[in-house]
Amino acid sequence: MREIPGRVYQAAPGFEDHLEAELARPLQRWGPLYYVTEPPEHQVFWQQNTWLRPFLVEFDSISQAARTLRDIQRNWRPVLHTQFRRASLIASQLPPISNKPRTFPWLLPDAPLGVWTLLDAHTLAGSAACSSPFPAGVINFAEDREGPPSRAYLKLWESLVRCRRWPRSGERCLDAGASPGGWTWALARLGAQVIACDRAPLERRILDIPGPDGQPAVTYLKHDAFTLSLAELGKLDWIFCDAACYPSRLYEWVEKLLAAGICENFVCTLKMQGEGDHETTRRFAEIPGGMVVHLYHNKHELTWIKTAPLPCQS
Numbered sequence: 001m002r003e004i005p006g007r008v009y010q011a012a013p014g015f016e017d018h019l020e021a022e023l024a025r026p027l028q029r030w031g032p033l034y035y036v037t038e039p040p041e042h043q044v045f046w047q048q049n050t051w052l053r054p055f056l057v058e059f060d061s062i063s064q065a066a067r068t069l070r071d072i073q074r075n076w077r078p079v080l081h082t083q084f085r086r087a088s089l090i091a092s093q094l095p096p097i098s099n100k101p102r103t104f105p106w107l108l109p110d111a112p113l114g115v116w117t118l119l120d121a122h123t124l125a126g127s128a129a130c131s132s133p134f135p136a137g138v139i140n141f142a143e144d145r146e147g148p149p150s151r152a153y154l155k156l157w158e159s160l161v162r163c164r165r166w167p168r169s170g171e172r173c174l175d176a177g178a179s180p181g182g183w184t185w186a187l188a189r190l191g192a193q194v195i196a197c198d199r200a201p202l203e204r205r206i207l208d209i210p211g212p213d214g215q216p217a218v219t220y221l222k223h224d225a226f227t228l229s230l231a232e233l234g235k236l237d238w239i240f241c242d243a244a245c246y247p248s249r250l251y252e253w254v255e256k257l258l259a260a261g262i263c264e265n266f267v268c269t270l271k272m273q274g275e276g277d278h279e280t281t282r283r284f285a286e287i288p289g290g291m292v293v294h295l296y297h298n299k300h301e302l303t304w305i306k307t308a309p310l311p312c313q314s
């Protein structure tokens with residue numbers, strides 16, 4: 001096993017051009033994977049997973065390749081673009097990792113998850129450490145096809161699993177840009193008190209979801225979320241925003257919210273148009289304690305997540 005300099009980026013499917021625009025040249029492409037020896041100094045956003053410490057293994061036999069991976073750690077997921085038959089033989093000699101859709105809420109395990117690919121019949125590339133906590137950046141949830149009025153709740157679930165916490169029963173949440181109500185539905189199901197703000201209406205049944213005390217869990221405000229009075233909102237445990245707006249408008253609002261100190265936990269979607277707003281994305285990424293990611297369930301958008309520090313575990 002030989003470590004190699006640089007990083008390998010796995011493109012978010014459909015956004016290969018965005019990733020290529022972010023990466024310095026020269027780059028080598030292995031299917032969905034892009035290897036660069038000199039990673040850019042700025043954060044790379046349009047990736048599903050980044051290999052943080054790539055290595056190469058030259059091997060003679062299937063069992064030798066599998067043993068090399070097993071000796072490093074238990075969990076590995078292949079990302080294949082060639083040598084499929086040979087790769088499946090190697091994979092069959094590695095401990096299985098579940099592909100089952102996850103039921104939300106689900107606490108991420110701590111065990112590291114590596115990825116690997118074959119470059120040719122005798123060369124394996126891999127990384128034991130990755131940026132995504134999900135196998136090769138993929139997370140599938142057991143979906144609810146009846147409760148929520150849209151599938152947007154999947155990106156909310158993914159964000160919350162990623163930050164290893166979610167609103168607890170009774171916590172006050174603002175859902176800005178809430179219509180038709182997918183995120184609000186997901187929050188109300190956790191027992192949270194949700195203020196759902198949108199100029200468009202929520203689906204009626206979302207307003208009827210009961211809270212833990214039997215009273216409605218959701219209060220609907222027909223309003224521009226960005227001009228809500230912060231004094232009237234008062235202290236909030238979480239602020240969520242999936243509003244269809246320019247990232248720069250969202251940033252102005254978030255700056256005000258942070259300055260007012262009314263909330264510590266945020267999940268906001270940065271909706272992009274065309275090539276995206278790099279300037280604002282970087283400004284979001286620079287907010288201390290936060291991160292900007294392309295979720296598996298994001299489309300032409302990124303997600304800014306910032307939560308209060310987790311209490312120290314003894």
Ligand SMILES: C[S@@+](CC[C@H](N)C(=O)[O-])C[C@H]1O[C@@H](n2cnc3c(N)ncnc32)[C@H](O)[C@@H]1O
Pocket residue numbers: 149150151152153176177178179180181182183184197198199200223224225226242243244245
């Ligand atoms: C993608 S939809 C939100 C979907 C929602 N998260 C769900 O799970 O069903 C975007 C919403 O943002 C709302 N929106 C856009 N600008 C807004 C603003 N300034 N204030 C409130 N809502 C806004 C739109 O009316 C639209 O309903």
